[in-house]
Amino acid sequence: MIRTEELLLNVGPQHPSTHGVFRIVVKLDGEVITEATPVMGYLHRGTEKLAEQLNYTQIIPYTDRMDYVSAMTNNYVLVHAVETMMGLEVPERAEFMRLIVMELQRVASHLVWWGTYLLDIGAMSPFLYAFRDRETIINLFNELCGARLTYNYMRVGGVKWDAPPGWIDKVSEFIPYMEGKLREYDKLVSGNEIFLARIKGIGKYDAATAIDYGLSGANLRCTGVDWDLRKAEPYSLYSRFEFDVPLGQNGDCYDRYRIRLEEISQSLRILKQAIAQFPSGGETMGKVPRAIRPPAGEVYTRIESPRGEIGCHIVSKGKAEPYRLKFRRPSFVNLQILPKLLIGETMTNLITILGGVDIVVGEVDC
Amino acid sequence: MSEEEKKEPQESGTAEAGEQAKQKTAEAEADPEKAAKLKAAAEARAARAAAKAAAEAAEAAEASAPPAPSPKQPELDAAAALIRREVADEALEEVYINELNGHMPTIIVKNDYWRSIAELLKIENDLTYLRNVSGVDYETHLEVVYHLVSLQSGRELTVKVKADREKPEVSSATPVWATANWNEREIYDLLGIVFTGHPDLRRIMMPDDWVGHPLRKDYEPLDSEV
Structure with missing residues (x-):
């Protein structure tokens, strides 16, 4: 009989497939995982503590650096919380700009996920395709606000910059291009036998478990739970547009993969409608008092980021700085289920399952 | 210097002030624009006072009347x-x-x-x-x-x-x-x-040997320069 020694293995913090500085200590029996302990905090910058000394406009750049793959949605959750507290009206043109950049961001974020996930599993070329197309979106953002990743674009009451001339046309040109590419990528990867063998039926859980663990985004919807905050608790202008919320049935990595790809095409669908209805004129900043001082009290607002429910809990004492600012980060909450999923799996499946959760470590640690 | 001489500037001073006031009204009468401005300022003052009184009255009314019940x-x-x-x-x-x-x-x-x-x-x-x-x-x-x-x-x-x-x-x-x-x-x-009753209460973000809890309001950083 072959006897195997128990082996303690450190995965990370510097490991390409942990997508940042995240570490998992796994106990192995042969190739099978018997225990997994995530270790985090390597990227903890104390954003919430720092925010207590900053005014609300100064906090916006810090939100860019949480989920740095999806900075636009992070901007939005903060300004939305402050606007809710102060009861501010945002001009329609500004709200349209916000919605367009948020949906472009969702496409860009899902492309990063798609490329890196396949790279983790062993396919090199999809990564290059995905990053080529994401670059188009990043160039659009660069033109809009002069930054590739950390945009600092939204403000309390509106957006900082209006679309430069011809920008909207460039976005509408991008939509059919991306739709075509998406079909191509689907053909290239989704039917691949080896790929399907790697992800079908892996990392399975049911709806009750997903809800118990507070999962959100594709991690929740892969079990068939119809909960997308753009539909369930509409914010911004989402109630004006037609789109579907893709759902899974099996709660495995394959369903999460399918949902994220389908979400790209739904985002393109929203973008098409938003551009058709885009107001030709109007302000990009609403009437905002010079000093932004939300009234004393507290508020919790949440939106659907590409990774799930991102929330912002502000406790204000009527000052220019928040008394307490807490971010509910979907990556942090979604990651909790990982140790449970890994028990009994092989080392190769660790990479598949971790990649399927779709984390950004800047957001896990905050 | 005689007393008369000392007195003179005083007299001329009051006289000057009187003259200035006279001039001002004269100017205002002469310059319709300035008169309009003065009038507008007075009106604005009155309006502000009225608005303040109205707001106070509304506040008082709100305090006495029960607010509409919340839908929730x-x-x-x-x-x-x-x-x-x-x-x-x-x-x-x-x-x-x-x-x-x-x-x-x-x-x-x-x-x-x-x-x-x-x-x-x-x-x-x-x-x-x-x-x-x-x-x-x-x-x-x-x-x-x-x-x-x-x-x-x-x-x-x-x-x-x-x-x-x-x-x-x-x-x-x-x-x-x-x-x-x-x-x-x-x-x-x-x-x-x-x-x-928590199954695994350990630090999660800070290192295990960290002293203190950073989000407390009275927290003092170990290294003040950081």
């Missing part, structure tokens, strides 16, 4: 009644609507009853999804805030549990909602609230 009031009353019936009459410290946050029903519960209230809310009130857990240091006390929602009906409830600053203890919600696990660990790490 029945929801809140039902949840509060359920807890009072099933757990204990004195389990609730405060019950109110947080109007700032889209009329969020909010309850403050006593820590001794929190664990049984959590189970009750999850099973009887369908609040299966714990979306967020926050900790707040209010300097007089600490507070843990649980944001709950029902994925079926979209009903929401915010539950707060207060803790003493010197000996902060709150019953853990992890046995009821698994998602509370890391959230509570983060609050323990950053605010030093001890969650009794």
Whole structure:
């Protein structure tokens, strides 16, 4: 009989497939995982503590650096919380700009996920395709606000910059291009036998478990739970547009993969409608008092980021700085289920399952 | 210098002031624009005073007349009644609507009853999804805030549990909602609230040998230059 020694293995913090500085200590029996302990905090910058000394406009750049793959949605959750507290009206043109950049961001974020996930599993070329197309979106953002990743674009009451001339046309040109590419990528990867063998039926859980663990985004919807905050608790202008919320049935990595790809095409669908209805004129900043001082009290607002429910809990004492600012980060909450999923799996499946959760470590640690 | 000479400048001074005032009215009479400005300023002053009086009157009226009931009031009353019936009459410290946050029903519960209230809310009130857990240091006390929602009906409830600053203890919600696990660990790490009944209460963000809890308001960094 072959006897195997128990082996303690450190995965990370510097490991390409942990997508940042995240570490998992796994106990192995042969190739099978018997225990997994995530270790985090390597990227903890104390954003919430720092925010207590900053005014609300100064906090916006810090939100860019949480989920740095999806900075636009992070901007939005903060300004939305402050606007809710102060009861501010945002001009329609500004709200349209916000919605367009948020949906472009969702496409860009899902492309990063798609490329890196396949790279983790062993396919090199999809990564290059995905990053080529994401670059188009990043160039659009660069033109809009002069930054590739950390945009600092939204403000309390509106957006900082209006679309430069011809920008909207460039976005509408991008939509059919991306739709075509998406079909191509689907053909290239989704039917691949080896790929399907790697992800079908892996990392399975049911709806009750997903809800118990507070999962959100594709991690929740892969079990068939119809909960997308753009539909369930509409914010911004989402109630004006037609789109579907893709759902899974099996709660495995394959369903999460399918949902994220389908979400790209739904985002393109929203973008098409938003551009058709885009107001030709109007302000990009609403009437905002010079000093932004939300009234004393507290508020919790949440939106659907590409990774799930991102929330912002502000406790204000009527000052220019928040008394307490807490971010509910979907990556942090979604990651909790990982140790449970890994028990009994092989080392190769660790990479598949971790990649399927779709984390950004800047957001896990905050 | 004679006394007469000393007197003279004084006299001329008052005379000058009188002259100036005369000139001003004369100017105003002569310059219709200036007159209009003066008049407008006076009117604006009057309007401001009137507005202030009106606002004060409205405030007073608001204080005396009961405010319109919140649309979420029945929801809140039902949840509060359920807890009072099933757990204990004195389990609730405060019950109110947080109007700032889209009329969020909010309850403050006593820590001794929190664990049984959590189970009750999850099973009887369908609040299966714990979306967020926050900790707040209010300097007089600490507070843990649980944001709950029902994925079926979209009903929401915010539950707060207060803790003493010197000996902060709150019953853990992890046995009821698994998602509370890391959230509570983060609050323990950053605010030093001890969650009794938590299966694995360790630091999560800061290193294990860290001294103090950074999100406390009186926290002093080890290295002041950092």
